[in-house]
Amino acid sequence: MxxxxxxxxxxxxxxxxxxxxxxxxxxxxxxxxxxxxxxxxxxxxxxxxxxxxxxxxxxxxxxxxxxxxxxxxxxxxxxxxxxxxxxxxxxxxxxxxxxxxxxxxxxxxxxxxxxxxxxxxEAWGGAGKGIPNCVAYTLGTGVGGGIIIGGRIYEGFGGMAGELGHVSIVPDLEAINCTCGQKGCLETVSSATGIVRMAKDAVERGDRTSLALIENITAKDVFDAGKAGDEVALRIINRAAYYLGRSMASIAVVVNPQRFIVGGGVSKAGDILFDPIREIFKKYTPEHAQTGVDIVPATLGNxxxxxxxxxxxx
CATH class of the missing domain: 3.30.420.40 (ATPase, nucleotide binding domain)
Structure with missing residues (x-):
């Protein structure tokens, strides 16, 4: 051989x-x-x-x-x-x-x-196969990311390129501290940790939600409640999706990838997450930067x- x-x-x-x-x-x-x-x-x-x-x-x-x-x-x-x-x-x-x-x-x-x-x-053997320019998000405990240009990882000067979870995107009045030491990072609202935090905050405020009946809330619980029509859960999901879509709109005019790939445990939520991400991306991205660009789930899993x-x- x-x-x-x-x-x-x-x-x-x-x-x-x-x-x-x-x-x-x-x-x-x-x-x-x-x-x-x-x-x-x-x-x-x-x-x-x-x-x-x-x-x-x-x-x-x-x-x-x-x-x-x-x-x-x-x-x-x-x-x-x-x-x-x-x-x-x-x-x-x-x-x-x-x-x-x-x-x-x-x-x-x-x-x-x-x-x-x-x-x-994902770019080489998964959802981005055959597409030389793509950006991948990994939504788990945090928000990871990677930028592929010309089929290669773009690392930047100090290897910090693609830290998408630490794009500062949440307005100051809504922002909380991130583990990186900054405030308002995407990770604080669009990771599993961020989604659970928002759910717990809603329960502590006394919001009327089925999540109040769950002792140890997970991100999956929030998505399941949203799919069942829980308005508080839907508000949390839409907030996480909103900032993901806004971050993609910003990345689109800098890198202009052909595809955004979203993986990690949170991405398994399906259309309830992807539909609002695509809607926000379309709303905030200039027409020529969004033409031909798609947003898809990762396929390789672990x-x-x-x-x-x-x-x-x-």
Whole structure:
């Protein structure tokens, strides 16, 4: 076999997921094992190398076909140097990840921010396949993002490009503090955390809502209540969608992508979220910046990070 394969690593706080992709971004084989981050970075790097070798051994491919390994990592990175400055979900600091893994595996290694990698995964093998210019949002505990231009991740000067969750978009009178230290960030209203916060605020105010009957409200509870016609839940959903649509309108006149891709757990809500996002985007985006642009759900789910990490080598 002479076909080259690309191995992706999605390094999470509890699990390390690895997978093999072909040159077209098709996921061929996966493997998953525990991170055990508390054992330290040295043990973690060895575990990654072990899992990479395991996924190749369990596949129909040979090690000689591996063109390289990419890894998506949450945290503050020096991407060109392949250096982890600090990863809060791992508790690791000052790790020469690229250098260590290349020594252990004997193949080229690239690392990048986990949100960038998920965006690249969708662009390469998911909802953005065949579209060279797209922007991806990941709506989960926070709001992650990635910008793909000409089929490549746009990282910016210091690797901070695509931090869409920290676009300051909520007016001062409505804004609250964000975990990044700023106020009014998109993440404060359009993430699962933001949606739950708004729901709890409504219950504490005494708003008439079925959410008051739920002890531990989740974002899914809010969307389910909205689909059942709960007016308070619908107001919260529409607020989250409003600021997402407004942020896309701003991005559209800067980057002019052909497609916006929305992934993460919150995106599973479906049309109740996507319809108002599209409506707001259309309302606030100049005609020539919205023509031919669509807003679609992500398709790779939890595999986006693996596929995108593998795509770093291309």
């Amino acid at each position: 002479s076909e080259k394969i690309y191995v992706g690593v999605d390094l999470g706080g509890t699990a390390i997921k690895v997978g093999i992709c072909d040159a077209e971004g098709n996921l061929k084989q996966t493997y998953e094992g525990p991170t055990k981050a508390e054992e330290g970075a040295e043990a973690g790097m060895e575990r990654i190398a072990q899992y990479v070798r395991t996924v190749v051994e369990q596949s129909p491919y040979q090690w000689e076909q591996v063109a390289g390994v990419g890894a998506g990592i949450a945290g503050f990175l020096d991407i060109p140097k392949g250096f982890i400055k600090f990863s809060n979900n791992l508790g690791w600091r000052n790790i020469h990840a690229k250098q260590i893994l290349e020594q252990k595996l004997g193949v080229p290694v690239q690392i990048n921010n986990d949100a960038n990698v998920a965006a690249l995964g 595999n986006a990070g693996i596929v995108g990490a593998a795509g770093l080598l291309l």
